[in-house]
Amino acid sequence: xxxxxxxxxxxxxxxxxxxxxxxxxxxxxxxxxxxxxxxxxxxxxxxxxxxxxxxxxxxxxxxxxxxxxxxxxxxxxxxxxxxxxxxxxxxxxxxxxxxxxxxxxxxxxxxxxxxxxxxxxxxxxxxxxxxxxxxxxxxxxxxxxxxxxxxxxxxxxxxxxxxxxxxxxxxxxxxxxxxxxxxxxxxxxxxxxxxxxxxxxxxxxxxxxxxxxxxxxxxxxxxxxxxxxxxxxxxxxxxxxxxxxxxxxxxxxxxxxxxxxxxxxxxxxxxxxxxxxxxxxxxxxxxxxxxxxxxxxxxxxxxxxxxxxxxxxxxxxxxxxxxxxxxxxxxxxxxxxxxxxxxxxxxxxxxxxxxxxxxxxxxxxxxxxxxxxxxxxxxxxxxxxxxxxxxxxxxxxxxxxxxxxxxxxxxxxxxxxxxxxxxxxxxxxxxxxxxxxxxxxxxxxxxxxxxxxxxxxxxxxxxxxxxxxxxxxxxxxxxxxxxxxxxxxxx
Amino acid sequence: xxxxxxxxxxxxxxxxxxxxxxxxxxxxxxxxxxxxxxxxxxxxxxxxxxxxxxxxxxxxxxxxxxxxxxxxxxxxxxxxxxxxxxxxxxxxxxxxxxxxxxxxxxxxxxxxxxxxxxxxxxxxxxxxxxxxxxxxxxxxxxxxxxxxxxxxxxxxxxxxxxxxxxxxxxxxxxxxxxxxxxxxxxxxxxxxxxxxxxxxxxxxxxxxxxxxxxxxxxxxxxxxxxxxxxxxxxxxxxxxxxxxxxxxxxxxxxxxxxxxxxxxxxxxxxxxxxxxxxxxxxxxxxxxxxxxxxxxxxxxxxxxxxxxxxxxxxxxxxxxxxxxxxxxxxxxxxxxxxxxxxxxxxxxxxxxxxxxxxxxxxxxxxxxxxxxxxxxxxxxxxxxxxxxxxxxxxxxxxxxxxxxxxxxxxxxxxxxxxxxxxxxxxxxxxxxxxxxxxxxxxxxxxxxxxxxxxxxxxxxxxxxxxxxxxxxxxxxxxxxxxxxxxxxxxx
Numbered sequence: 001x002x003x004x005x006x007x008x009x010x011x012x013x014x015x016x017x018x019x020x021x022x023x024x025x026x027x028x029x030x031x032x033x034x035x036x037x038x039x040x041x042x043x044x045x046x047x048x049x050x051x052x053x054x055x056x057x058x059x060x061x062x063x064x065x066x067x068x069x070x071x072x073x074x075x076x077x078x079x080x081x082x083x084x085x086x087x088x089x090x091x092x093x094x095x096x097x098x099x100x101x102x103x104x105x106x107x108x109x110x111x112x113x114x115x116x117x118x119x120x121x122x123x124x125x126x127x128x129x130x131x132x133x134x135x136x137x138x139x140x141x142x143x144x145x146x147x148x149x150x151x152x153x154x155x156x157x158x159x160x161x162x163x164x165x166x167x168x169x170x171x172x173x174x175x176x177x178x179x180x181x182x183x184x185x186x187x188x189x190x191x192x193x194x195x196x197x198x199x200x201x202x203x204x205x206x207x208x209x210x211x212x213x214x215x216x217x218x219x220x221x222x223x224x225x226x227x228x229x230x231x232x233x234x235x236x237x238x239x240x241x242x243x244x245x246x247x248x249x250x251x252x253x254x255x256x257x258x259x260x261x262x263x264x265x266x267x268x269x270x271x272x273x274x275x276x277x278x279x280x281x282x283x284x285x286x287x288x289x290x291x292x293x294x295x296x297x298x299x300x301x302x303x304x305x306x307x308x309x310x311x312x313x314x315x316x317x318x319x320x321x322x323x324x325x326x327x328x329x330x331x332x333x334x335x336x337x338x339x340x341x342x343x344x345x346x347x348x349x350x351x352x353x354x355x356x357x358x359x360x361x362x363x364x365x366x367x368x369x370x371x372x373x374x375x376x377x378x379x380x381x382x383x384x385x386x387x388x389x390x391x392x393x394x395x396x397x398x399x400x401x402x403x404x405x406x407x408x409x410x411x412x413x414x415x416x417x418x419x420x421x422x423x424x425x426x427x428x429x430x431x432x433x434x435x436x437x438x439x440x441x442x443x444x445x446x447x448x449x450x451x452x453x454x455x456x457x458x459x460x461x462x463x464x465x466x467x468x469x470x471x472x473x474x475x476x477x478x479x480x481x482x483x484x485x486x487x488x489x490x491x
Numbered sequence: 492x493x494x495x496x497x498x499x500x501x502x503x504x505x506x507x508x509x510x511x512x513x514x515x516x517x518x519x520x521x522x523x524x525x526x527x528x529x530x531x532x533x534x535x536x537x538x539x540x541x542x543x544x545x546x547x548x549x550x551x552x553x554x555x556x557x558x559x560x561x562x563x564x565x566x567x568x569x570x571x572x573x574x575x576x577x578x579x580x581x582x583x584x585x586x587x588x589x590x591x592x593x594x595x596x597x598x599x600x601x602x603x604x605x606x607x608x609x610x611x612x613x614x615x616x617x618x619x620x621x622x623x624x625x626x627x628x629x630x631x632x633x634x635x636x637x638x639x640x641x642x643x644x645x646x647x648x649x650x651x652x653x654x655x656x657x658x659x660x661x662x663x664x665x666x667x668x669x670x671x672x673x674x675x676x677x678x679x680x681x682x683x684x685x686x687x688x689x690x691x692x693x694x695x696x697x698x699x700x701x702x703x704x705x706x707x708x709x710x711x712x713x714x715x716x717x718x719x720x721x722x723x724x725x726x727x728x729x730x731x732x733x734x735x736x737x738x739x740x741x742x743x744x745x746x747x748x749x750x751x752x753x754x755x756x757x758x759x760x761x762x763x764x765x766x767x768x769x770x771x772x773x774x775x776x777x778x779x780x781x782x783x784x785x786x787x788x789x790x791x792x793x794x795x796x797x798x799x800x801x802x803x804x805x806x807x808x809x810x811x812x813x814x815x816x817x818x819x820x821x822x823x824x825x826x827x828x829x830x831x832x833x834x835x836x837x838x839x840x841x842x843x844x845x846x847x848x849x850x851x852x853x854x855x856x857x858x859x860x861x862x863x864x865x866x867x868x869x870x871x872x873x874x875x876x877x878x879x880x881x882x883x884x885x886x887x888x889x890x891x892x893x894x895x896x897x898x899x900x901x902x903x904x905x906x907x908x909x910x911x912x913x914x915x916x917x918x919x920x921x922x923x924x925x926x927x928x929x930x931x932x933x934x935x936x937x938x939x940x941x942x943x944x945x946x947x948x949x950x951x952x953x954x955x956x957x958x959x960x961x962x963x964x965x966x967x968x969x970x971x972x973x974x975x976x977x978x979x980x981x982x
Contacts, residue, residue, distance in 0.1 A: 029927065
């Protein structure tokens with residue numbers, strides 16, 4: 001059947017969706033949530049879409065298409081397409097089996113992930129998959145299958161066979177904490193390859209990719225990344241630019257509303273990214289504590305165990321460290337403010353907690369590859385300026401400027417201590433929220449700069465933290481929230 | 492914040508959804524799948540909506556609204572609305588608990604169902620709820636809570652206190668099988684109240700509401716239904732017209748893609764409709780057999796047990812019967828063809844299997860209310876024409892014509908036996924699909940008329956079944972499928 005394309009001028013954010021008038025649907029024998037196959041006239045290949053049926057907006061003989069379908073088929077408003085009923089993807093049966101508590105095979109995970117990547121599953125179907133994994137859990141074997149499926153259905157970085165490729169990952173949840181940008185140049189300056197793909201902030205004030213973007217472009221394609229790594233031994237790029245684990249991004253979207261993180265999926269998501277980046281040796285940082293992703297040491301230890309089991313089956317040499325996540329690491333929260341902390345540490349100064357944590361992690365990474373006197377080598381790389389120069393190299397290779405200059409925000413506001421006392425706690429979530437309200441990460445220079453840490457003494461009138469914004473409006477909006485979101489506890 | 496309304500000219504089919512440009516969302520501090528509260532300027536009350544964020548189609552300062560929101564707020568394209576960030580509904584926490592395998596309280600089910608009815612949950616969140624109920628099941632207590640929550644958040648029919656109200660229900664899955672339209676007038680003619688709300692077809696060729704609609708209007712409001720029942724002791728109406736269990740319709744929609752029927756939800760759905768219709772005595776028919784909803788007698792028995800347990804806690808007097816669903820009941824499949832079978836039986840003739848099943852069910856219903864010599868009374872009601880006249884009364888009370896005349900389709904085509912043999916099987920699903928392809932239920936007169944049943948002998952050249960359609964196109968489309976969908980097995 002031939003239908004005329006109507007551009008509905010909306011995106012679905014993933015699934016391929018087409019809208020039909022109810023009479024057109026009826027004529028095609030299609031019911032809600034059925035599939036249709038659409039192709040351009042005279043073209044050989046088309047796509048399968050999920051169907052929405054409407055009485056309004058789309059006329060008989062028309063087909064309403066969302067952005068994703070228009071793009072994939074390279075068609076536009078007013079064109080004609082050929083449409084017919086399509087079968088449901090076979091992966092739906094596998095999803096149902098998982099929801100019923102069955103264990104899935106390698107082939108089934110492959111089918112599901114392939115259909116996710118091709119946007120052939122509806123949001124409802126994706127949700128059923130996440131539900132099944134959450135309700136019944138994933139066995140170690142299933143987690144490995146899922147990891148491999150994600151890797152096999154995405155891009156991969158390729159390096160020389162047999163070569164040691166290091167990688168590090170923090171499961172996040174702690175504001176600041178930009179150790180990556182220090183550990184990577186240290187390790188690379190010592191002669192090891194360590195290509196790093198990072199994430200952008202979703203609901204936090206900054207991801208490593210956002211922070212590094214204040215110094216260099218991070219949205220590089222696969223070829224460019226491989227060239228940068230060849231040249232400098234390292235890279236710090238945005239993972240979303242290379243589709244190393246594109247299935248994962250789509251799963252995250254449906255996990256968001258209920259804040260659901262099935263452990264198996266979390267493990268598969270991280271490990272798949274490491275494997276796709278070519279890693280052979282992996283260091284994982286699990287910060288735990290109040291207001292982080294893992295509130296107790298018990299939970300953190302359990303996750304560590306999971307990582308080690310999966311890592312073994314994936315042939316990684318792995319080390320998992322538990323670290324203190326009870327307060328922000330470093331002083332800056334927000335892209336440019338965090339970058340300033342990183343540069344300061346690499347220049348031999350810098351917030352002490354960030355420096356210490358980075359040294360510890362770099363040392364652990366060196367131990368993992370069997371390096372002798374690892375801590376001395378790390379300190380030497382830092383103190384000699386070798387690590388700083390390596391960061392400059394990486395910045396230049398990725399297309400940034402040699403001269404590092406970090407922009408500053410237009411407005412600032414100091415929040416002062418109203419009494420003398422000792423800092424007892426810093427709310428991670430409130431600090432993050434304030435930095436977000438200030439404009440981070442879109443406003444690169446916006447955020448919070450902390451002047452105190454737990455156990456510090458403060459006198460009445462001391463600066464507790466500084467708020468940076470680029471508009472008066474944002475500054476006012478943060479100030480209005482200060483009472484409700486006061487993040488510093490001192491007595 | 493004030494935004495200008497853009498009518499996106501689409502329906503979501505349930506959830507209240509608004510679309511914002513990513514910059515507007517950022518300014519409001521809103522992330523994907525967050526909520527916003529929208530109200531008309533100067534109005535007191537607004538609604539909470541789920542958010543979609545886009546870069547295209549909606550400009551900054553605009554808010555794209557789907558049909559459902561426009562209707563609820565009584566606003567239109569170009570108007571201004573007031574918008575602010577809103578909290579997630581508390582029911583989301585309860586849904587998460589269910590997904591984690593916890594048992595929910597009466598209050599939690601109430602919250603969830605209330606939010607479903609008010610369209611405050613997104614499709615993803617609804618899906619998580621169904622998943623939790625499917626993965627972990629519902630206890631008997633939870634099923635009762637869910638049933639009551641559905642009843643309390645919908646319309647109810649009201650009758651005199653202490654009065655006996657009969658009801659019958661078939662869980663469906665068998666083509667034809669229009670016993671309702673025979674049982675209801677028999678029982679009503681014997682002096683009992685038996686108000687019946689029925690469903691329309693979703694993906695089958697006809698629901699009882701579609702079939703009865705060939706004789707009388709079925710889309711009656713609550714007041715009208717109560718008047719019809721007062722006058723005639725009965726009614727046969729479309730349940731969707733009275734919102735007796737509106738939460739249920741929304742749940743069915745997300746259950747469709749995976750064809751998921753969590754037993755507890757199925758039970759709650761049916762029982763809520765009976766309770767909302769005011770029933771005190773309930774007869775349930777569970778047809779089982781190949782190509783029905785329950786393939787084995789074991790499954791059917793298990794479901795029966797569930798019904799009886801829930802029924803007891805809801806204070807119903809109940810009887811559950813298991814019946815043969817291995818082939819269609821009656822000859823007609825499609826609204827008008829089924830109606831013709833029903834009228835034929837009520838006039839003392841009719842397909843024998845339909846007649847026998849209806850007599851059996853009416854007898855069981857009478858036993859349930861303690862009537863003596865039930866079968867004799869049922870036969871007398873049928874043979875005296877009392878039941879037929881009662882059906883006429885109901886038709887007239889609902890606004891139909893006194894003179895019953897069933898329309899006929901324009902085209903027909905006889906499918907003949909290609910060999911002599913004995914009928915061994917009739918594929919329920921294929922028969923249904925053929926009737927749907929012929930145009931049922933939208934085309935009231937379209938469908939299939941069966942001329943054979945299992946164990947019948949056929950000679951080469953005998954008519955196996957007749958296809959009825961109203962357009963040449965539909966007839967051709969059925970004929971093309973005949974080879975692949977041949978529903979009659981004979982050897």
